Amino acid sequence: MSDLVVVAMSGGVDSSVAAALLKEQGYRVIGVTLNVWPEELSVGVESRHSACCSLDSVGDARRVADRLGIPHYTLNFRDLFESTVIQDFLKEYRRGRTPNPCVRCNRFVKFEALLERALSWGATWLATGHYARVGRSPDGRFSLAKAADPSKDQSYALCFLTQEQLAHTLLPLSELTKTETRVVAARLGLPTAEKPDSQEICFVPGNYGDFLRRRVPEVVRPGPIVNRGGDVLGTHQGIAFHTVGQRKGLGIAAGRPLFVVEIDPERNRVVVGEREDAYSGGLVAEDLNWVSMPEPEGPTRVGARIRYRSPEVGATAKAQSDGTLLVQFDEPQRAVTPGQVVALYQGDAVIAGGTIRRAISQQPGAPTQSNS
Numbered sequence: 001m002s003d004l005v006v007v008a009m010s011g012g013v014d015s016s017v018a019a020a021l022l023k024e025q026g027y028r029v030i031g032v033t034l035n036v037w038p039e040e041l042s043v044g045v046e047s048r049h050s051a052c053c054s055l056d057s058v059g060d061a062r063r064v065a066d067r068l069g070i071p072h073y074t075l076n077f078r079d080l081f082e083s084t085v086i087q088d089f090l091k092e093y094r095r096g097r098t099p100n101p102c103v104r105c106n107r108f109v110k111f112e113a114l115l116e117r118a119l120s121w122g123a124t125w126l127a128t129g130h131y132a133r134v135g136r137s138p139d140g141r142f143s144l145a146k147a148a149d150p151s152k153d154q155s156y157a158l159c160f161l162t163q164e165q166l167a168h169t170l171l172p173l174s175e176l177t178k179t180e181t182r183v184v185a186a187r188l189g190l191p192t193a194e195k196p197d198s199q200e201i202c203f204v205p206g207n208y209g210d211f212l213r214r215r216v217p218e219v220v221r222p223g224p225i226v227n228r229g230g231d232v233l234g235t236h237q238g239i240a241f242h243t244v245g246q247r248k249g250l251g252i253a254a255g256r257p258l259f260v261v262e263i264d265p266e267r268n269r270v271v272v273g274e275r276e277d278a279y280s281g282g283l284v285a286e287d288l289n290w291v292s293m294p295e296p297e298g299p300t301r302v303g304a305r306i307r308y309r310s311p312e313v314g315a316t317a318k319a320q321s322d323g324t325l326l327v328q329f330d331e332p333q334r335a336v337t338p339g340q341v342v343a344l345y346q347g348d349a350v351i352a353g354g355t356i357r358r359a360i361s362q363q364p365g366a367p368t369q370s371n372s
Contacts, residue, residue, distance in 0.1 A: 002026050002027055002028050003027055003028065003123075003124040003125060004027070004028045004029075004030065004121070004122055004123040004124060004125075005022055005027045005028070005029055005030070005123060005124065005125040005126070005127050005170060006030050006031075006032055006114070006117075006118035006121065006123045006125070006126050006127070007019040007022065007029055007030070007031050007032065007126075007127045007128070008032055008033075008034070008110055008114060008126065008127070008128045008129075009031040009032060009033050009061035009064065009065070009072070010033065010057060010061065010129070011033065011056070011057025011058060011059070011060035011061040011192065011195075012057070012060075012129065012192060012195060012197065012198065013129075013181060013182060013185050013190070013192040013193060013194075013195050013197075014129030014130075014131075014173060014181060015061070015128060015129035016060075016061070016064040016129070016185060016190050016192045017129065017172070017173065017176075017181045017184050017185050017188075017190070018127050018128065018129040018171075018172045018173055019031055019064065019065070019068060019070065019127070020064075020068055020184065020185075020188050020190065021172040021173075021184070022127055022170065022172055023068055023069075023070060025172075027125070029068070029070045030070060030071050030072075030073070030121070030123070031061060031064070031065040031068075031070055031071065031072040031073070032072070032073050032074075032075055032114065032117075032118075033057070033058045033061045033062075033072070033073075033074050033075075034074075034075055034077045034081075034109065034110075034114065035058070035074055035075065035076045035077060035078055036077050036078055036081035036085075036105075036109065036202065036203060037078060037203060038078070038082065038086060038203055058074055060191060060192050060195065063191045064190050064191060064192055067188070067189065067190060067191065068188075068190075075114070075117065077109055077113060077114070080108070080109060080113055081105070081109055081203070084104060084105075084108035084109065085101050085104045085105050085108065085109065085203075086101075086203060086215075088101070088104055089101050089104075090212075090215050090216045092339045093212065093216055093219045093239070093240045094216060094218070094219060094265060095265060095338075095339070096239055096262075096263035096264060096265035096338075097263070097337075097338045097339030098243045098244070098337045098338070098339045098340055099339050100308075100339065100340055100341050101201060101202075101203075102157055103157050103159075103160065103341050105202075106130075106157055106158055106160070106161075107160040107161075110126075110128060111126065111158075111161055111165045111169065112165070114126060115165060115168060115169075118168075119168065124168065125168055125169070125170045126168055126169055126170070127169070127170040127171070127172060128169075128171065129172075129173055130154045130157070130158060130171050130173070131147035131149060131152040131153055131154045131171075131173050131174065131176075131178075132144060132145065132146065132147050132153065132154050132155040132158055132171050132174060133145040133146065133147060133148075133155075133171065133174040133175075133348070134166050134169050134170070134171055134174070137292070141163065141292070141293070141294075142163050142166035142167055142292075143166075143291070143292035143349050143350075144158055144159070144161060144166060144291050144292055144349070144350040145292070145348040145349045145350065146345075146348040146350075147173070147174050147175075148174060148175045148176065148177070149176065149177040149178065151177075151178070152177065152178050155343070155350050156305055156308050156341065156343045156350075156353075157308065158350070159289065159291060159341065159343040159350050159352070159353025160289045160353050161289075161291065162289065166291075182194070209238070209240070209241065212238070212240050216240075218268075219238055219239050219240040219265070220237070220238035220240055220241070221238060221268065222235050222236065222237055222238070223235070223236055223238075223239065223267075223268035223269055223270070224236070224268075224269050224270075225250060225251075225252060225269070225270045225271075225272060226269050226270070226271055226272070227258075227271070227272060227273065228261070228271060228272075228273050228277065233252050233254065233258075233272065234250065234251055234252045235251075236250075236251075236270045239263050239264075239265055239268060239269075239270060242260050242263060242270050243260065243263075243335070243337055244260055244261065244262070244263065244278075244335055244336070244337040244338070244359075245259060245260060245278050245334050245335020245336075245337060246259065246260040246335075247259050247260075247278075250270075250272065252272070256274075257275060258272040258273065258274070259272060259273060259274070259275060259277065259278035259334075260272055260278075261273040261277045261278055278334045278335065279332035279333060279334050280329070280332060280333055280334075280336040280359035280360055280361065281328060281329060281332050281360050281361060282315070282326065282327050282328035282329050282336075282359070282360040283306070283326075283327050283336050283342060283356050283357075283358065283359050283360055284320075284324050284325070284326055284327075284356075284357045284358050284360065285324060285325040285327060285342050285354030285355060285356055285357060286323070286324050286325075286354060286355055286357045287354055287355045288319075288323070288324075288325050288352060288353070288354040289352060289353050289354070290351065290352050291349075291350045291351060291352055291353065292346075292349040292350055292351050293346075293349075293351045293352075295319055295352075296319070298318065299316050299317070299318045300316065300317050300318070300346075300351075301314070301315075301316060301317075301346075302314075302315050302316070302317045302327070302344040302345060302346060302351065302352075303315070303344070303345040303346070304317070304327055304329065304342055304343075304344055304345075305342065305343045305344075305345065306333060306335075306336055306337070306340060306342050306356065307335070307337070307340060312345055313329055313330065313331065313333055314329070314330035314331075315327050315328060315329045315330060315344075316328050316330075317344055317352070324357065325352070325354055326360075327342060327344070328360070336356060336359035336360075337356060337359075338356050338357060338358055338359070339355065339356065340355075340356050341353055341354070341355060341356070342354055342355075342356050
């Protein structure tokens with residue numbers, strides 16, 4: 001009998017095709033969609049939109065499963081999602097940091113809790129529609145690497161997967177482009193073939209400011225925008241609407257570009273500075289996960305990605321005695337943002353992931369770069 005694989009079906013075209021390909025390859029496939037909606041959004045027209053795992057998307061996933069002739073279940077992971085993703089989302093805004101809820105969902109919900117559920121059902125594998133590669137090195141260690149399509153690569157969002165999780169993970173779209181995925185969906189007549197990609201935070205339909213006003217009103221109240229000397233230059237409408245490195249949307253007529261260089265939650269201030277103030281020579285990361293290699297003993301050359309769509313930059317990484325990681329860039333980088341994830345690469349392989357604790361100032365005399 002062939003292996004049993006549980007496919008996390010979000011209701012989009014990617015996870016739909018992942019399920020279809022696995023069935024074509026002879027696996028026994030079960031489709032699962034997660035109910036992760038906050039209690040206040042669990043009913044009503046407000047929650048019916050196209051974001052990942054929304055009520056509409058549950059229906060789309062079920063229709064795809066019917067088309068493929070596979071079982072489909074909806075699992076209530078609402079409490080877990082609230083405690084591991086939403087509460088962290090709110091806590092990070094209170095701290096003046098910029099959260100990354102999708103990475104935490106992958107880490108704690110899909111590839112931890114759902115994988116545990118899948119294994120308890122007797123499944124060998126958990127599969128998703130992510131664009132990334134899972135492999136294995138000659139020494140037996142599992143590796144995570146970039147997808148064949150660099151424009152869709154999602155290895156950054158998976159950089160907290162452990163060896164145990166990678167051992168049970170299938171990523172059927174690893175060698176496909178997005179165009180090829182849609183061609184497969186059309187060939188199979190899947191109802192999600194032309195469904196657009198969701199650009200929303202899955203648990204925040206519409207204006208995320210309204211969600212924050214209900215949950216953490218203290219981060220969406222007006223306060224001063226100040227320069228580094230403390231002079232008031234304007235007024236912001238909430239620290240949650242600003243992020244380090246931001247230039248546009250400040251509402252300040254200064255005659256020159258100004259950039260957000262600090263979020264000060266204690267005084268409800270947004271601090272702005274000159275172009276060079278927005279650049280950092282490196283960062284300190286915490287909450288580390290070593291993926292395709294064990295923690296090295298000394299400095300290691302890496303490519304560092306500090307945001308999901310930011311380009312890799314050359315850097316040197318070194319583990320510190322306090323459990324953090326020091327990453328020093330070859331060239332100063334703009335918008336090193338506490339709360340975001342840094343993923344480290346060697347070639348295509350993801351060697352580590354961590355959460356940015358703080359940026360490190362540029363070295364004296366370091367060159368600045370344009371904001372293009």
